[in-house]
Amino acid sequence: MKANNSTQNRLTRRRIIAFAVILVLAFAIFLGRLFFMQILQPDEWVVQAQDNNTQAFNLPALRGIIYDRNDTILSRNVASYNITLIAAGLPDDEGAVQEIFRELSELIDLPVNQGELTLEDPYVPCISDHGIAQIALYGESATPYTEVQVKCDVKEEIAMIVREKSMDWPGISVEIQPIRDYPTGSLTASIVGFLGPIPALQEEFYRELGFQANRDKVGYAGIELQFQELLAGLNGRRVAEIDVAGKILKPDIEEPKQPQDGHSLRLTLDTRLQQASEEILKDEMQDWNDYFGKIVYNSGVVIAMNPQTGEILSMVSYPNYENNRMSRFIPAYYYNQLANDPTKPLLNHAVGDVLPAGSVFKLATAVGALNEGVVTPDQIIDTPPKIEITEKYYANDPGRAREFVDWNEAGFGQLDFVHGLANSSNVYFYKLGGGYKDEVPDGGLGICRLGTYAAALGYGDAAGVGLPDEEDGLIPDPTWKRINHAESWSSGDTYIASVGQGYVLATPIQVLLSAAIIANDGKYMQPTLLRDVLDPDGNVVELWVDEEGNYYDAPVPGARQISPFKEYQNWDITEDPVIQEFGETTIRGCEPIIGQTKTVEPWVLDEVQEGMRMAVTIGTLKKQFDGATISAAGKTGTAEYCDQYALAKNLCIPGNWPTHAWTVGYAPYENPEIAVLAFVYNGGEGSSVAGPIVRRVLEAYFELNAIDSAAQNP
Amino acid sequence: MREPSSTTWQHFDFLLLGAVALLVIFGITMIRSAIAGNIELLELNLVGRQIIFAIGGFVIIIVTASIDYHLWASLSRTMYIGTVLVLAVLFIVGSAVFGSARWFDTGVILIQPSEIAKIILIIVLAYFFSRNMGDALDLKAIARSLLMTMGIVIWILLQPNLSTSIVMLVIWFALLWASGLKLKHLLLFLGVGIVIPLASFPFLFDYQKQRILNFIFPDPDATFGEIYNIRQALITIGSGGWFGQGYGQGSQVQSRFLKVRHTDFIFSATAQEFGFVGTLIVMLLLLFVIFRCLRAARLARDSFGALIAYGVATMIAFQAIVNIGVNLNLLPATGLTLPLVSYGGSSLLSILLGIGLVESVILRQKSLEF
Known part of the structure; x- marks a missing residue:
C-alpha cells in the first residue's frame, strides 16, 4: 500500500446511510405490496389460482328412448366408436411413435400425414381431415392429457382391434359415444324427428340448463324437439384438480353430481299400422x-x-x-x-x-x-x-x-x-x-x-x-x-x-x-301421440302439463294429465x-x-x-x-x-x-x-x-x- | 500490509454467516418443492447440485475469509486482464462453436464466468477507487473507472446478457458514489442516465424491447404471451395469504402454472407456500445480510476493504430488489435471480465468494473496536 490515502477507511457514514435508505425504502414498498396482495385482496387471487387449478367435467346424461305403443323402439342410443389419442400417453421415442402411427394408419385407413394445422384448416373433431401426426401435434400442444378424436365412427371390429392393441399402442384408445339411432327410420321420421347440435343462438339457454355446447345434441324436429325437456335428462358434473398440462391430480375435489338420464316416451303409434x-x-x-x-x-x-x-x-x-x-x-x-324439395319432406303435412x-x-x-x-x-x-x-x-x-x-x-x-x-x-x-x-x-x-x-x-x-x-x-x-x-x-x-x-x-x-x-x-x-312417460328404469311416471308446456308431477289446476x-x-x-x-x-x-x-x-x-x-x-x-x-x-x-x-x-x-x-x-x-x-x-x-x-x-x-x-x- | 497476527477470528461475523446459511438452506428446500413434479428437472438433480455448490461455497467463504483481502489488491491487474481475456475468448470461441456463450464447461460443472466477473469487478473497482477517493475523484478518474468497467461489461453485453451488465454498471456506480462522487458529477450522470436508456432502446434485442414494452404497456389479451409468467407469479403470490398453503402444497407451484419457479420466480413460490409471514422472514434475512455487509464496510480498516464490502452489499441488494420487484410486477421482467435462494450454482458461488471477502474484511477490521 503505497498511498497513504488508502491506509484508512475514508468511506463516509453518509454514503452508507444513503445506501441503507434506498434499500429500506425498496423493501418497504415490496412489503407494502406483498401485504396488500396477500392480506388485503387475497380472494381475487385465490379465485384465479383455483380457476387455474380446477376443471369441471360435464357428465352427459343418456337421452330417453322413444317406443311405440307396443314397445317397438323408434329412437334409441347406440354406441359409436371413436379412435382417440392422448398425446402425453404416447411413447417418448419418436421412432416408436411413428411405428404406432404407421400401424394405426393401416388399420383405420387414415394417412399418417395429411394436411396441415392452420387457422383456415383447424382441427375439428370428427370433421376435419388431418393425418394422425397432425392430430397428435394438435393434442400435444392443446390438451396433452385429454383425448382427441383421430377417427370417428369406426366399425366395432376395428374398435376391438384397437382395444386389444392398447398395450402395444400406448396413448391410443377407443372412446364410446352414444349417438341416436332410429330403427324405424323414415317410416316414423316425420313424427320422431331428429337431433342436431345446439344452435349458436340458443347456446346460452342450453348452457344454463347444463348442456355442453359442442357435445350435446338437442331435438330439431318431431317428438325429439317437442319433448326435448323430458327426453334430455340432466347432465352431471364433476370437478377435478388439474395441473398446467391438464393432467388430473385429484379426480373429485367436490361432491360429483351424477347425471340424471332422460325420460323415455311411449307413443300411441302402432308401428305395424x-x-x-x-x-x-x-x-x-x-x-x-x-x-x-x-x-x-x-x-x-x-x-x-x-x-x-x-x-x-x-x-x-x-x-x-x-x-x-x-x-x-x-x-x-x-x-x-x-x-x-317442393313436396316438403321435412314438414309433417298431417x-x-x-x-x-x-x-x-x-x-x-x-x-x-x-x-x-x-x-x-x-x-x-x-x-x-x-x-x-x-x-x-x-x-x-x-x-x-x-x-x-x-x-x-x-x-x-x-x-x-x-x-x-x-x-x-x-x-x-x-x-x-x-x-x-x-x-x-x-x-x-x-x-x-x-x-x-x-x-x-x-x-x-x-x-x-x-x-x-x-x-x-x-x-x-x-x-x-x-x-x-x-x-x-x-x-x-x-x-x-x-x-x-x-x-x-x-x-x-x-x-x-x-x-x-x-x-x-x-x-x-x-x-x-304421447301415451306414457317412463323414467330411466322403465316405470311409468305420473305427469301433468299445463297450457304453457310446463310439466308437473302432481295435479295442478289448468294442467292435464299426460302420463300415464x-x-x-x-x-x-x-x-x-x-x-x-x-x-x-x-x-x-x-x-x-x-x-x-x-x-x-x-x-x-x-x-x-x-x-x-x-x-x-x-x-x-x-x-x-x-x-x-x-x-x-x-x-x-x-x-x-x-x-x-x-x-x-x-x-x-x-x-x-x-x-x-x-x-x-x-x-x-x-x-x-x-x-x-x-x-x-x-x-x-x-x-x-x-x-x-x-x-x-x-x-x-x-x-x-x-x-x-x-x-x-x- | 498488516501483520497477520492482528487478524483474530473473534471478529468473524458469525451472524452474517448464519443468516447466509439460513437463506441458502431455505433456498435449497424451496428449490426441492419448486421442481417437484417436473420429471426433467428432477432427473437433473438440481437439489443435489445446489447442495454441492453450497458446500463448496461455504468452504470458499472460510478460505477467502482467512486470506487477507489485500492480496487481491496486488493481483488486481492480473485478475482484470485474465477476466477480460476469458470473457473475450468465451465470446469469440463460444459464439463460433455453440452459438451461445454464457457457460464455461470445466469438465465437471458448468461455470458462468460472468458471475465470477462481478466479484472481480468489485475487487478491481474497489482497489481503483480506494486510490482515487474524495478530491482525487475527478472526471478523469471517473472516466477511467467507467472504461475499466466497460472493458468487462462489453463482453457480457455481447453474450447477450443485459441484466448482468446492468448489475455491473450498478456496482460501478455504487462504488463511485461510495468513493465520494461529487454532487455536480452526480447531476451530470443523472442527465446522461436519462438520455442513455432512451437513446439505447433502439439498439436492444427484440426480446429485451418486448420485455420492457410489456411492462410499460401490458397487453390485456396476451394471456399466453410474455405477460403470462408475471400474471401467474401474481396469482401465486396473492393466493398465499398470511401463512401460505404449506410447504410442497402451493397449487400454482405444484401444478406448474408458475414458470421458472426454482430460479426467477422462487420468491413467488415462497410467497404461496409460506405466505406473508414466511416471505417477510426471507426478506428480513436478506436485509440482515446486506446490513451486515454494510457494517463491514463501516468497520473496515481501510477504503479498499470498505469498498469491497460496499460492492458486495450492492450486488446482493440490487439483485434482490430487482428480483422481488419483478415478482411483484413493480419492475420489468429480467433474468436476475434471488441471491442465495434461487437455483444457480455460479450465482451462489459468486455471492458466497463475496460474503467470504466481506468476512475477510471484517476479520481485519479497525483494531479500535471494543
Whole structure:
C-alpha cells in the first residue's frame, strides 16, 4: 500500500446511510405490496389460482328412448366408436411413435400425414381431415392429457382391434359415444324427428340448463324437439384438480353430481299400422301413376286414430326423410335437398300443412244446418246441375249473377239430407250454407254460424297432438277478409265456404278430427301421440302439463294429465255449449251475442252419421267400399287448389283447377273405434285415390286387431 | 500490509454467516418443492447440485475469509486482464462453436464466468477507487473507472446478457458514489442516465424491447404471451395469504402454472407456500445480510476493504430488489435471480465468494473496536 490515502477507511457514514435508505425504502414498498396482495385482496387471487387449478367435467346424461305403443323402439342410443389419442400417453421415442402411427394408419385407413394445422384448416373433431401426426401435434400442444378424436365412427371390429392393441399402442384408445339411432327410420321420421347440435343462438339457454355446447345434441324436429325437456335428462358434473398440462391430480375435489338420464316416451303409434298405412298410400299412388304412365301423385297423408280416446295410431306424411342420416351430423347436401324439395319432406303435412278441405268440410255445414233448423232432415231440396246466385258484397248490392255448379254434371234432381250428404251434392250444400230463394230462406246457415260449427268440430285451432309446428288452419269470416284482403265478404264467399273451398284452410288432422267428433257422438277427445312417460328404469311416471308446456308431477289446476295415458275430453258438442249465437250479420262482420251459446242436438249427429254411412253404402264411396265386411262410414272431398307449384306448372286453369283428394272414414259404424284420413296432394277425384286407402287402412287395423286378440286368447 | 497476527477470528461475523446459511438452506428446500413434479428437472438433480455448490461455497467463504483481502489488491491487474481475456475468448470461441456463450464447461460443472466477473469487478473497482477517493475523484478518474468497467461489461453485453451488465454498471456506480462522487458529477450522470436508456432502446434485442414494452404497456389479451409468467407469479403470490398453503402444497407451484419457479420466480413460490409471514422472514434475512455487509464496510480498516464490502452489499441488494420487484410486477421482467435462494450454482458461488471477502474484511477490521 503505497498511498497513504488508502491506509484508512475514508468511506463516509453518509454514503452508507444513503445506501441503507434506498434499500429500506425498496423493501418497504415490496412489503407494502406483498401485504396488500396477500392480506388485503387475497380472494381475487385465490379465485384465479383455483380457476387455474380446477376443471369441471360435464357428465352427459343418456337421452330417453322413444317406443311405440307396443314397445317397438323408434329412437334409441347406440354406441359409436371413436379412435382417440392422448398425446402425453404416447411413447417418448419418436421412432416408436411413428411405428404406432404407421400401424394405426393401416388399420383405420387414415394417412399418417395429411394436411396441415392452420387457422383456415383447424382441427375439428370428427370433421376435419388431418393425418394422425397432425392430430397428435394438435393434442400435444392443446390438451396433452385429454383425448382427441383421430377417427370417428369406426366399425366395432376395428374398435376391438384397437382395444386389444392398447398395450402395444400406448396413448391410443377407443372412446364410446352414444349417438341416436332410429330403427324405424323414415317410416316414423316425420313424427320422431331428429337431433342436431345446439344452435349458436340458443347456446346460452342450453348452457344454463347444463348442456355442453359442442357435445350435446338437442331435438330439431318431431317428438325429439317437442319433448326435448323430458327426453334430455340432466347432465352431471364433476370437478377435478388439474395441473398446467391438464393432467388430473385429484379426480373429485367436490361432491360429483351424477347425471340424471332422460325420460323415455311411449307413443300411441302402432308401428305395424304405420307401416301398413305408408305401404297402402305408396301402393295406391303407384297404381295410379302406373295407370297415368307418369308420376302425378307423389305426396300424401294418412292418419289413423281412435275417436274414443284420441290416440293417434298412425300418422304418415309422405314423402319423408331418413332421420338416421342426421344422427351423427346433419349433412348439408342432404338437408338442402330436403329443404328445396317442393313436396316438403321435412314438414309433417298431417299437422303442419294448411290445405283447402273441400267437401269433407260439408260435415260442418251439415251439422250446423240441421241444428239451426235451416233444413229438416226430410226436406227435399232441388239439386240441379248448377244454380245461379247473385253475388252481393253488401246488403243492398244489386250484385251480379254467378254460377255455382255441382260436381255431378247431370245433377241429382231432388235430395233429402242424408242423400245430400251421401252424394256430397254441392248444390245441396250451397243452398244450406248460403240460402236459396224461398227454398232455403234468410241466407241459409251463413258464414258466422258455419264458423262456430266448424270450430266446434276442431277447425281453426291447432289440435295439439304433441308435435312442433302444428298449424291452426283458417275459418274465414268477414272481419278476417276485410283485414287480409281489404274487401267485403260477399254472398258468394259463403257459398264457396259451405263446401270447404275458398278461404277455408285446414290441416289433415283437423279434417280427421271433425269426422272423429261426429263418429264419437260429439265428444271431442284430445288427439295425442304421447301415451306414457317412463323414467330411466322403465316405470311409468305420473305427469301433468299445463297450457304453457310446463310439466308437473302432481295435479295442478289448468294442467292435464299426460302420463300415464288417460283420455282427455276437450268438449262434447251435445253437452257443452260450444256453439256461439250471432246477432244479425252486418258488413262489419260476425257479431256474437255475448253469453248466448248452445249445444248440438244429439239427433243431428245421428242424421250426419247416417249420411256418412250411406256415402259408403250408396254414395260417393260405394265403389271403393264394395264388398267390404266392415261397416264403415265416410266422407270424400275433392278440393280445388292453386298453390305456387300448380301455378308454376300452369295447372291453374280458371274453372278447372287441380284438386287434392280427401277421404275420411270410420268404423265400425255402430261403435267407432278407428277413424282414418287419407289425403293425396293433387290427387284428383276425392274418392278414387283416397277412398281405397281409407278402406285398406281400416281393414289393416281390424286385421291387426284380430292378430292381437288371437295372440291374447290362444 | 498488516501483520497477520492482528487478524483474530473473534471478529468473524458469525451472524452474517448464519443468516447466509439460513437463506441458502431455505433456498435449497424451496428449490426441492419448486421442481417437484417436473420429471426433467428432477432427473437433473438440481437439489443435489445446489447442495454441492453450497458446500463448496461455504468452504470458499472460510478460505477467502482467512486470506487477507489485500492480496487481491496486488493481483488486481492480473485478475482484470485474465477476466477480460476469458470473457473475450468465451465470446469469440463460444459464439463460433455453440452459438451461445454464457457457460464455461470445466469438465465437471458448468461455470458462468460472468458471475465470477462481478466479484472481480468489485475487487478491481474497489482497489481503483480506494486510490482515487474524495478530491482525487475527478472526471478523469471517473472516466477511467467507467472504461475499466466497460472493458468487462462489453463482453457480457455481447453474450447477450443485459441484466448482468446492468448489475455491473450498478456496482460501478455504487462504488463511485461510495468513493465520494461529487454532487455536480452526480447531476451530470443523472442527465446522461436519462438520455442513455432512451437513446439505447433502439439498439436492444427484440426480446429485451418486448420485455420492457410489456411492462410499460401490458397487453390485456396476451394471456399466453410474455405477460403470462408475471400474471401467474401474481396469482401465486396473492393466493398465499398470511401463512401460505404449506410447504410442497402451493397449487400454482405444484401444478406448474408458475414458470421458472426454482430460479426467477422462487420468491413467488415462497410467497404461496409460506405466505406473508414466511416471505417477510426471507426478506428480513436478506436485509440482515446486506446490513451486515454494510457494517463491514463501516468497520473496515481501510477504503479498499470498505469498498469491497460496499460492492458486495450492492450486488446482493440490487439483485434482490430487482428480483422481488419483478415478482411483484413493480419492475420489468429480467433474468436476475434471488441471491442465495434461487437455483444457480455460479450465482451462489459468486455471492458466497463475496460474503467470504466481506468476512475477510471484517476479520481485519479497525483494531479500535471494543
